[in-house]
Amino acid sequence: MRELPGDVFVGGQLDIVTMTALTEQGVMSFINNRPDNEGHMQPSSDSLAKATAELGVDYRHIPMAGGLTSHILDASIDAYANLPRPIMAFCASGMRSAALWAFAHVDKLGVDDVMTAISEAGYDLEQIRQPLMQFKEALPKDS
Numbered sequence: 001m002r003e004l005p006g007d008v009f010v011g012g013q014l015d016i017v018t019m020t021a022l023t024e025q026g027v028m029s030f031i032n033n034r035p036d037n038e039g040h041m042q043p044s045s046d047s048l049a050k051a052t053a054e055l056g057v058d059y060r061h062i063p064m065a066g067g068l069t070s071h072i073l074d075a076s077i078d079a080y081a082n083l084p085r086p087i088m089a090f091c092a093s094g095m096r097s098a099a100l101w102a103f104a105h106v107d108k109l110g111v112d113d114v115m116t117a118i119s120e121a122g123y124d125l126e127q128i129r130q131p132l133m134q135f136k137e138a139l140p141k142d143s
Helices: 016-024 045-055 070-082 095-109 111-120 126-138
Strands: 002-004 008-011 029-032 058-061 087-090
Touching (some): 008 095, 016 045, 029 070, 045 058, 087 095, 095 111
Parallel strands (some): 008 087, 029 087
Antiparallel strands (some): 002 008
16 A cells, blocks of 8 residues: 555555455545456455445445546546545556546646656656646646
8 A cells, every 4th residue: 555645545456354444544435446357356346335335435436447538537536526535546556546646636736746746656657747747738727
């Protein structure tokens, strides 16, 4: 589990036992960036949603496979803007979750700061710098 700014953590696949322990430690929301059936013995999103409902915490399934889409980016921005924190986002390794965190925070933090944060968390995602710059440039400007 690696920490990013804003009371966010990212990491690899979670199971219900680990989610329960994280909830007991104060995590209030989970974002699952892994498509169902991506890996052997991976819990389904439905089972994780049911478990988090029973734990009384929030859960979003925003699966990313094959690249970024406007739907994935919009859902990620909404999740990070509205879910209670601390948030634990996960995928197979945490790399997709870190990238989606970067896109969701680039408007407020800027490209250099999100790139520094994900690098300090141990992820080499330099390949998203240019797409982040383009995404930030395309965002509506404040009036």
